[in-house]
Amino acid sequence: MAEAPMLTVENLNVLYGDYQVLWDVSLTVNRNEVVAVLGPNGSGKSTVLKAIMGLAPVKSGKIIFEGIDLTKVPTHEMVAHGISMVLERRRLFTNMTVRENILLGAYHKSVNKDTRQRLEWVESLFPILAERRDQIAGRMSGGEQQMVAIARSLMSRPRLLLMDEPYLGLSPRIVKQIAGIIKQVNQEGIAVIFNEQNVQLSFGLSNHGYLLEGGRMVLSGTGEEMIHSEVIRRVYLGA
Amino acid sequence: MSFAIFLEQIINGLIIGSMYALIGSGIALIYGTMRVLNLAHGEFYMLGGYFVFFLAVTYGLPSWLAIPVAVFATFILGVLVQRLTIHYLLGKEGWMFSTIAATLGLSIFLQNAALLMFGETFQSVPYYISGMLRVGDIRLPYQRVLIFVVAIATIGVMTYILKKTRLGWAIRATSQDRDAAAVVGIPAQRIYLITFGIAAALGAVAAAMLAPIYAINPWSGLPILLKGFVVVILGGLGSFPGAIAGGLILGIVEAIGVQLTASEWRDVIAFTLMIAVIWWRPWGLFGSKPS
Numbered sequence: 001m002a003e004a005p006m007l008t009v010e011n012l013n014v015l016y017g018d019y020q021v022l023w024d025v026s027l028t029v030n031r032n033e034v035v036a037v038l039g040p041n042g043s044g045k046s047t048v049l050k051a052i053m054g055l056a057p058v059k060s061g062k063i064i065f066e067g068i069d070l071t072k073v074p075t076h077e078m079v080a081h082g083i084s085m086v087l088e089r090r091r092l093f094t095n096m097t098v099r100e101n102i103l104l105g106a107y108h109k110s111v112n113k114d115t116r117q118r119l120e121w122v123e124s125l126f127p128i129l130a131e132r133r134d135q136i137a138g139r140m141s142g143g144e145q146q147m148v149a150i151a152r153s154l155m156s157r158p159r160l161l162l163m164d165e166p167y168l169g170l171s172p173r174i175v176k177q178i179a180g181i182i183k184q185v186n187q188e189g190i191a192v193i194f195n196e197q198n199v200q201l202s203f204g205l206s207n208h209g210y211l212l213e214g215g216r217m218v219l220s221g222t223g224e225e226m227i228h229s230e231v232i233r234r235v236y237l238g239a
Numbered sequence: 240m241s242f243a244i245f246l247e248q249i250i251n252g253l254i255i256g257s258m259y260a261l262i263g264s265g266i267a268l269i270y271g272t273m274r275v276l277n278l279a280h281g282e283f284y285m286l287g288g289y290f291v292f293f294l295a296v297t298y299g300l301p302s303w304l305a306i307p308v309a310v311f312a313t314f315i316l317g318v319l320v321q322r323l324t325i326h327y328l329l330g331k332e333g334w335m336f337s338t339i340a341a342t343l344g345l346s347i348f349l350q351n352a353a354l355l356m357f358g359e360t361f362q363s364v365p366y367y368i369s370g371m372l373r374v375g376d377i378r379l380p381y382q383r384v385l386i387f388v389v390a391i392a393t394i395g396v397m398t399y400i401l402k403k404t405r406l407g408w409a410i411r412a413t414s415q416d417r418d419a420a421a422v423v424g425i426p427a428q429r430i431y432l433i434t435f436g437i438a439a440a441l442g443a444v445a446a447a448m449l450a451p452i453y454a455i456n457p458w459s460g461l462p463i464l465l466k467g468f469v470v471v472i473l474g475g476l477g478s479f480p481g482a483i484a485g486g487l488i489l490g491i492v493e494a495i496g497v498q499l500t501a502s503e504w505r506d507v508i509a510f511t512l513m514i515a516v517i518w519w520r521p522w523g524l525f526g527s528k529p530s
Contacts, residue, residue, distance in 0.1 A: 075422060093415040
């Protein structure tokens with residue numbers, strides 16, 4: 001029998017006021033998996049991740065992580081359950097130093113023991129951040145800021161990492177670098193769910209993908225299946 | 240004007256400025272973390288003054304005990320006020336205006352509650368310390384020296400808290416990005432409560448130190464609030480170091496201005512300075528230019 005999924009989202013509905021953004025969205029993430037949520041602009045892919053993290057108003061549906069109902073967990077308790085997130089557009093504490101930003105990733109009481117080892121581990125993944133530790137985060141380049149954001153999210157040693165548009169606004173060279181980091185993070189035993197507009201880019205990384213259109217899940221499958229799917233062509237090219 | 244008198248005025252300006260800094264830094268902390276403009280901030284100052292008066296004069300406690308107790312009581316009051324009013328408005332539709340309306344209402348409510356409970360008599364507290372410091376031609380009552388020492392100590396403690404402690408990091412992180420702070424495990428609601436309490440307590444420290452000089456009455460918070468606003472606009476809304484610098488600058492400019500004109504011009508000078516800064520650098524001396 002297959003192991004139960006780590007994360008199960010079932011019939012998720014999200015409404016901002018009267019405006020429904022997600023309609024009956026379901027997906028699963030298995031242990032150690034990399035899952036891509038795809039879709040054009042405004043399809044609701046960011047909202048899926050925000051809803052899991054408790055940052056979007058869930059109207060109905062289930063979000064179960066390792067047996068726990070996440071819809072009842074406030075955002076600031078997620079790290080205690082082993083979930084962390086890299087927010088869209090980095091969202092660093094821009095007036096604080098690189099080191100301060102990273103250390104804040106281990107703020108929560110459940111993860112603030114052995115901070116030194118955690119820091120060593122994270123800085124071994126991003127050696128450049130150890131060199132730049134005293135720099136003000138807001139003055140770094142986009143790619144470096146994304147590294148700080150990922151480093152911060154890893155300080156809690158999550159079992160599941162959510163990444164909201166990790167490639168947004170980065171140059172192709174940096175995108176490649178970030179993709180390498182995501183791979184490395186996954187090899188450390190962390191499951192990753194991320195969203196991205198670019199289908200080709202996404203399947204360099206993920207084993208499994210979901211396609212959203214107008215807030216509804218219209219397709220799921222392995223990278224190979226999805227790249228060759230007619231649905232993808234229709235959604236992206238309107239053909 | 241002799242040089243000694245001039246220097247004395249600068250020092251006096253610095254002393255009053257240090258009090259402006261305490262008031263302004265409270266307003267800045269609340270605005271910085273919650274984006275709430277607290278129009279009831281003067282009333283924390285006013286009530287802090289009454290707490291000192293009751294403890295030190297009515298109950299005759301020694302001032303070294305009365306002042307910390309009054310400051311702590313004001314901290315609790317700040318926490319309660321946040322929890323019972325602002326807490327319900329933040330994040331709701333139209334919160335930017337509703338919080339301003341709510342704190343304005345709160346200010347009127349607290350003034351009238353104070354009037355009802357404490358009466359309209361102006362109260363005062365005796366000097367905590369007597370005597371006069373003399374350095375060359377400059378003479379300075381020890382009471383004023385004490386004000387400055389307490390202000391510097393308070394600013395030092397606050398700076399230490401913000402830079403070095405877990406709570407301080409949480410306050411700074413929340414003020415820079417609330418969602419990102421929540422994601423790393425910082426409970427914004429609790430930080431808001433504590434920040435409001437700290438801001439109220441800073442007002443009470445200023446009230447305690449000024450109680451022997453300025454009379455305590457139900458309306459004593461209003462002029463203080465206005466000066467506090469000048470300070471945060473000078474320094475940049477929401478910036479703690481900006482508020483400290485803004486307070487000291489305002490104190491000195493007022494002192495020099497009054498020397499050159501007359502004391503009725505004090506407020507004119509303060510607001511002229513504020514308008515000039517808004518005209519030249521709308522985001523304040525220490526604030527960052529909005530992008």
